[in-house]
Amino acid sequence: MKKQLVAIAVISSVLFSNISYGAQSNTIPERENTEELVGLSSGIILGAVVGGPIGAFIGALTGSLIGKSVGDDSEIEAQQSLLSQQQYEINETSQKIAQMNQQQQSLEEVKSELARLKAHQKQTLAELGVGMNVQFKTGSSLIEPLFKQQLDNVAYMMASMPELNVDLMGFADRRGNDDFNQALSEQRLIEVTNYIVAQGIDKSRLQGQAYGASAPMHPDQNVENDFFDRRVTLTLIPESAQLAAN
Template identity: 50%
Template sequence: MKKQLISALIISSVTFSQASFAGQEEQDTTRTHNEELIGLSSGIVLGAVVAGPVGAIIGAFTGTMIGKSVGDESELKQNTAQLAMQQQEIDNLAAEKQLLATNQQQTKQQLLALQQAQSTRLAELTLGLNVQFKTGSSEIQPHFQAQLDEVAYLLNQSPALRLDLTGYADRRGDSTYNQALSEQRAAEVRSYLVDRGVEVSRLDTSAFGASSPLNQEQSFENDFFDRRVTLRLVTEETAVAATH
């Protein structure tokens, strides 16, 4: 029995010495060797007690395999946990990317709706937008002042828009007087808009006197509609294209 214990101690000492020497040469595998040594020493003692020197050798081999298996299982658990964390990060990034894409799409839709609403409003203002005047007068009446206030607001909110102002007169009076009156009416509308913050460089004026009546037949009612300044909203691109 003593011989068996002595043999176990000798084998254990030799094994530990070899393991220490190998640990110095290969520092990167320290954990793996330690785990194997734990299993090895445990197997030696167990084998020596049970079956003597031969049992110690067999136990040492078995213990080494057990220690390595325990170390591999621990490493596997760590790797599995790390992979799970990485997968969670990937899932979070994918969710953020999807949310960003959804927000971008919603922003595009909102911008498109705003542009469509602006185009609709622009068309409403452009269609039949005239400022009418009393006979021989260039004074803007309160009803038309309210309309011009809306036009000024639109222009101030939309820097890309310009405004064409065209003055007219009815067919009563001589052509020279009517021409001057139509020019004065266009100038009054331009001045009104400038007073409300519209840059004068964005307002183009012209006048045609009584040369462009709306109806061929002259009457009291037709003369009323001929005394006018028409307003036409255009974009910067349209204005540039019209000059070429």
């Protein structure tokens, strides 16, 4: 029993002296060996108790292997934690890229819709430019329902395009005397102007003049031509063009 204790003391002294010397000589590898050292010392003690000097040697070897295994497991866990963090960052980046792609798609849709609206406005302007006359019955300044829809379109264009103004001209046919025709053309002009203003358009954007029967559309007077002469003509004018003219 005394021999076993002596052997344990000798082996422990030698091993721990080597451990201490290794720490002082700075020859420890980059990887931490704490687990191996713990396993080694624990193995020595356990082996010595169980099997004497030989048991101490075997225990030391077994303890070293156990300690190395523990160290490897810790390194694996560290690598797995790092991989998990990297995977999380990759997922975050992928989500951000997906959001950016969705925002880009939404922007393209907005651009497409804006282009469609501009094309629609351009088409409406062209249509209004073709038929911008409000016709009236003989001796009347009442706006017929058919032409109210046309004036609604004019008001819509003016509301959506603040730089757009309207020039109005009132006329009468050649029947009746000049004073009556002049007054009738002025009243028709007033009715059309008031209707557009009632749709929310500032009156300052509307300018007009009445001409009576002084500007017939056709040289010959007949029932058909008189119908086209009883009118208020509307002309859309961009503000820039109006300023340039002044």
